[in-house]
Amino acid sequence: MATGSSGSRPKRRSRRPSVEVLRVGHRPGRDPRLTTHLALAARVFGAERMHLHPPDPELADRIGRVVARWGGHFEVVPADDWKKVVRTFDGAVVHLTMYGESLTRVLSRLARYRRILLVVGGAKVPPDLYRLSTFNVAVGHQPHSEVAAVAVTLERLRGLPRPGRFAGARRTIVPQARGKKVLEREHGA
């Protein structure tokens, strides 16, 4: 990632920011599918990893198997202490909440940052999160889906995914107007 510039807050964005996601208040018994969707959406739109609080090794393994097959470097990492992830993050912490400022208004301010952490809470968001975040941002001030909010924010920050395989993919889709075409790569030495 050497781009000849130092520091995490250049005046102008010279490239797409690197983005990580933090999911706070996951309920392993109840949320597996929603959090799986969150992780898959984060991956496809180019996030580097999802910190998961509380940790859920089974879910992390499931996403790891997707990555092994479809490529890329996305990972789900355990976050026993979500505040530590927020406090030590070297960039903008963007808490996605229906109560925050409009994404439209915040986007230009986000353009200064090289690194962005998108934080989404569960049903009960810890009040501290509003204070610890650099920005509290709403993608629509309405009851909503955190999967949708993360996907749309990532798309606005990094653009639509480009066609083509992720690095190291064993399986790749060839876009089709009708039907399905998938290339499988043999396991090599």
Place this chain on the structure above:
Amino acid sequence: MATGSSGSRPKRRSRRPSVEVLRVGHRPGRDPRLTTHLALAARVFGAERMHLHPPDPELADRIGRVVARWGGHFEVVPADDWKKVVRTFDGAVVHLTMYGESLTRVLSRLARYRRILLVVGGAKVPPDLYRLSTFNVAVGHQPHSEVAAVAVTLERLRGLPRPGRFAGARRTIVPQARGKKVLEREHGA
């Protein structure tokens, strides 16, 4: 919606298209939260209704209560026969599938349509859907979330939600940099 022009395929898009969503293969026992997220995302990004196959009256009621409180005209309507919804739709039928053409490439062709039906399948998509759709479109050729795909496509078609209350809302959020501010409107006569 009188705009002085007739027909559903004007040469240039003069305004944001009206969008509906069709969810095929919902599993009432297993999917309630995911399909709820799908409906909420569709609503916040300005879809008019979600056709739900098979019907799920409980879910439709739950979304109805959100609309009663937060305003707008979004509704979940039962679709016993999903093919009929697709066949009778007066506009472009856009099947969102990881196997389709890139959204980036299809967007300019979609700009001709006044009315768009976004179709998302469940785990098993009926093969007929590929054939019956006007477009098969991928928001990233990767394992994905239908919630994310619908949200991002809607955002690309209609833009980010604007702040402010939906028509008839009893509850409205006032955007805040920190914390929460909600206005409750009294029940009037």
